[in-house]
Amino acid sequence: MSNIYQNNYQPPLSSQPLIQPQPQQYYYVNTPLIERPHNKGDKHSSDCAYSVTFFVLGFFFFFPFFFNFAYLKSPHCYARKISLASLIVGSLYLCAAISVFSTFYFSMGCWNGNSYNYC
Numbered sequence: 001m002s003n004i005y006q007n008n009y010q011p012p013l014s015s016q017p018l019i020q021p022q023p024q025q026y027y028y029v030n031t032p033l034i035e036r037p038h039n040k041g042d043k044h045s046s047d048c049a050y051s052v053t054f055f056v057l058g059f060f061f062f063f064p065f066f067f068n069f070a071y072l073k074s075p076h077c078y079a080r081k082i083s084l085a086s087l088i089v090g091s092l093y094l095c096a097a098i099s100v101f102s103t104f105y106f107s108m109g110c111w112n113g114n115s116y117n118y119c
Helices: 045-061 064-071 077-107
Strands: none
Touching: 045 064, 045 077, 064 077
16 A cells, blocks of 8 residues: 555556658759849839829829729729729718708708798
């Protein structure tokens, strides 16, 4: 009984020899680099610049938002995204302008129910 509580446990010896770790082997594979032409983005980078310019100018003058319609089919992906955003913001501005003008016009008393009195 005293053997159970002692820390002298030794695992039984097996008949198989221990396996020695093999040295790691490294394989080097030469993969060809895919080179892109350096001027690929330069051909349509002006599309993106003009699209951003019209987007920014649209906040000041409103109509340049709709000039970005020309860049919806541009090969440059950022120009397409900016032109789509520009058309959405321009449409929202147009709806807001119509709403504001109609609210002011009807609240000024120019509409008497049957006809317009020119204020």
